[in-house]
Amino acid sequence: MWFALGGGIGATALVALLVLAPVVSLVAGSAGAEWFVDVPVGRIGVVVVAGYLLAAGMLALILRTRRGPVAWVLAVAAVIAATVVSVYPMVAVASAVTERLGDIVPFVLRWIDSGAALFR
Numbered sequence: 164m165w166f167a168l169g170g171g172i173g174a175t176a177l178v179a180l181l182v183l184a185p186v187v188s189l190v191a192g193s194a195g196a197e198w199f200v201d202v203p204v205g206r207i208g209v210v211v212v213a214g215y216l217l218a219a220g221m222l223a224l225i226l227r228t229r230r231g232p233v234a235w236v237l238a239v240a241a242v243i244a245a246t247v248v249s250v251y252p253m254v255a256v257a258s259a260v261t262e263r264l265g266d267i268v269p270f271v272l273r274w275i276d277s278g279a280a281l282f283r
Contacts, residue, residue: 164234168225171238175218175245183211183249190252200259207252214248217241 193202221241225234 164225164228164231167231167234167238168222171222171225171241174238174242175215175222178242178245178249179215182246186249186252187211190256193256200256200263202259203255207255210251210255211248214244214251218245218248 190202190204190207193200218241221237221244225237228234228237
């Protein structure tokens with residue numbers, strides 16, 4: 164049980180350090196392009212905090228169980244939850260970009276058509 168708790172805490176901390184930190188810095192960098200893409204910062208923050216609270220809850224449940232396999236399942240589930248919510252900001256920004264691209268592509272096509280009309 165204690166090894167599962169330690170492993171779960173360590174792996175979750177590694178996910179936060181090696182996955183979440185670079186993803187958040189990437190999202191923060193893309194938030195500088197706010198004029199182009201509306202980055203859903205509030206939704207990203209809520210999902211990440213809720214996901215890590217869920218992972219912490221699963222790790223806390225390890226203290227309540229006396230069975231080793233259950234403890235390991237909870238530890239792995241906590242790491243998976245942390246990984247999923249750590250990658251979510253990229254998915255949210257990519258979704259915002261594709262929505263914005265759907266608005267921009269017709270504008271660019273009209274611009275190209277009007278430019279091509281000058282050469283006819």
